[in-house]
Amino acid sequence: MNLRFLETFLWVARLNSFSATADRLHTTQAAVSNRIAALERELGIRLFDRDLRSVRLTPEGRAALSRAEEIVRLAQEFQGAVSSRDALRGRLAVGAIDSVVHTWLPRLIRRVHQTYPCIELDLTVDTSLTLSGHFHRNEIDLAILMGPIIAPQVETMPLGSLSCSWYAGPGMDLPEGRLGLESLAAWPIFAFSRGSKPHQDVLRHFACAGVKAKAVSNFNSIATMMILAQDGLGVTLLPDAAAAGAVTAGRLRRLDVSPPCPPIEVHAAYSNQPRNVIAAAVAVMAQEEAGTVA
Structure with missing residues (x-):
């Protein structure tokens, strides 16, 4: 057969x-x-x-x-x-949120290519909500996103968390030392995509502090948020690992804001009916690579 x-x-x-x-x-x-x-x-x-x-x-x-x-x-x-590594062939469709693209995803892709040199990767980068839809429509084999996918015949595994902080361009007129949310409220706020958990966390932070932000703009691209903040157009919330290079280069300044923002919790999900062996193996690799992020 x-x-x-x-x-x-x-x-x-x-x-x-x-x-x-x-x-x-x-x-x-x-x-x-x-x-x-x-x-x-x-x-x-x-x-x-x-x-x-x-x-x-x-x-x-x-x-x-x-x-x-x-x-x-x-x-x-x-x-x-x-099978030998060279004998395994095919395609693996992976969906990932932007936050991991700017942290540990490049290391994961390098490792996949080294382990399975004949496996072709199809990568989709989008919001967790969109990736979840792709996953449920069987358009991607492995989803790396915020929050678990709870569904029959789906394996979900935690990949750890990404700490987040507020950042601004070094030339922006913000005082040194600890800041309250009211210090940020007068500036445009660059947040994650509308409806995402980080976006909801930003709105909840300001609401709990009794502070009304001047304007909260929404982006699904960390690179865009970083560029706008570097140019002094506003303040932005970023994963610390993604912003580290810009901080070292002096293009961004990490702000000490109280209360701090919660981290981004990342999970991997793949189907277990039938169980995709390559997707399962890559999910384990992702868990190991995510564990190296401080």
Whole structure:
């Protein structure tokens, strides 16, 4: 029995679409249809009911699904355990938040390339909310984002936290020493994307202190927030590891603000039905690399 046909069966069952499966497997819709037809002929059953609008598992297809998942999982684990690094091929779609891109993600990518030199990475950088949507639509294999994904057949593991502080350009007229939030309120505030936990934390900080910020602008790019702060256009909240280089170079100044902001809690999530062995291995690597961030 062709393992690729079983994998195709699992993706069609998961996505309920031949065209979406073709996109996910980087092949054509005709190839997907031919694989399913060949598998149905070999098994002597009909796996899917098809019409112009949808694809649905038949009762026989639902009965076959768990067995197919187990076979594919065991095959992946066997391949991962005994294959040479150069023999493992394919694509791994990874989604990551901007905060880890500017901290430990480059080290993770270097390690993945060294460990699996023939695995191609597809990287998407976006907000946690958007990445969660991509993950639930099976568009990415491994999500690195704020907060866990709680769902059936999903493995989630903590990757630690990223401490955050307020930063400003060295030329901005802010006093030395400890500052209260009222000292920041007169300046434009550059925060993370609207609706994200760090953005909510910023609004909650000002509200709890009884301080109204002049203006809170929202960005999904740490690089943009850093540039605007360096140019003296406002103050920004950044992961300390991401801002360290700019502080050392004298382009940014770390502000001692009370109360401090909570850290960003980062998690990795991947599907365990079938368990993606490479995604699981990279999640462990991510946990190890994140642990090296002070």
